[in-house]
Amino acid sequence: MEILNKLGSLNTHRKHIYGSHSFLETQDLINLSQPLFTLRKKNTLAHQGKPFQGLYVVQCGTLKQIIQHENKKELISHFFLPGDIIGLDAIGEGNYCGTISTIETSGLYHIPFRTIDELPISHSSHMQLLRCLSRAIYLEHSRMWQMISQPSDVRLACFFIMMSCKFSALGYSPHCFRLAMSRKEIADYLCMAIETLSRLVSRFQQQGILSAHGHEYCLLNPTALAAIAERKK
Amino acid sequence: MEILNKLGSLNTHRKHIYGSHSFLETQDLINLSQPLFTLRKKNTLAHQGKPFQGLYVVQCGTLKQIIQHENKKELISHFFLPGDIIGLDAIGEGNYCGTISTIETSGLYHIPFRTIDELPISHSSHMQLLRCLSRAIYLEHSRMWQMISQPSDVRLACFFIMMSCKFSALGYSPHCFRLAMSRKEIADYLCMAIETLSRLVSRFQQQGILSAHGHEYCLLNPTALAAIAERKK
């Protein structure tokens, strides 16, 4: 069965790259999977360095991937939302390169396999998978570039726009949505201090760009938000 | 012919990760290549976004890969030294994701192919290539982490140590070597301003850690250098 034939058809011209791993048309993958299972919030799906056990597709909920480097400062490499695929960056190495855990109770499909050989896909699909990983290198690089050379307000604006696009694609309102992640998690993802994030959210609210109450966010002025996100240095 | 069978045997425990692309035992690749050719300094080997034309193996000289993002601030993603392979990150996408040009006159082997299908390697080698690309994702991430959360002196110390290892592996002195790249290029690679780099080099010299005359560098106190590189925040 050709599960990867639509690989690469998505996200080819994404503007605000934050490298979420929804490279495939996930329905095909789900057909291969075990029954849906749920994982309560703050549970760990996979530990960094542990052997690869297969991919997961998010059906509902939110997860995060933390890559621990030597010292304890942790960096969140990805958030996973419904439709996203978890574990693509672990296929090759054979180990999960980060710890993946739920932020809220989530529903997941598991596509179990240890090595890529066990996945019933054709030669051409392997090529597509290869292409997919190669693209991920570039996405990582883009993210690095953004984190290094873009000021914090631009990074945050891009983040909100990305989330807006996500929710829009999922059929939800692009303007009002609930983010399961805490401020600290968003800050870690955006490589800034919690306090900086908090100040930025306050500033955006004062400017009437958005409103934030707890985990609920409303984009009141998407144009202004986009202007901040696109601001050249 | 099995050119990728030693894939992944190198660089598995590299400490100071700056992601140079020497993943393969290059001699196998060279056997597949066109005759050696030379490219004068400041010439471009491949342009960002142009179609993939094949891999290159550096025989001698130095090259750099620049990835241009929207605004003009350029980021050097890689330096290529003898033994390194150029273009691995372009295989999948089919386009070069950065502009690759010579810093000094360089000798190169060209392994021409357009798509991975044209490379005469086995299924298991494809797996290895896949593993290789997957690892590159992690390397990119590690570099991001270092650039973001390590202070500039640590980054520079790591850079010198990496270069020292490189030259050592090539059979040259690990303590005294000539770097073809300019200060500006090193600064771009390490994501800092030229002035910051210049100040750091001055400081290291005052501390007796190294001496720098033009493009010639001597590591006078590798222990002290390593202490800076390993310093936790």
Next chain:
DNA sequence: CGAAAATTTGACGTGATTCAAACGCAGTGG
């Protein structure tokens, strides 16, 4: 309800960028 955790806000310190000027060095032409 009450303790613990998360968030906000202010004051302050600092590493690194930016601006500016001076310096050294190589190549060119008078």
Next chain:
DNA sequence: CCACTGCGTTTGAATCACGTCAAATTTTCG
């Protein structure tokens, strides 16, 4: 041979964005 020019590098001073520290406030959840 020396002035002239352009380029890379160095150095100092000023500035800024962001992180850190600390205290206040709100939210969460048993």
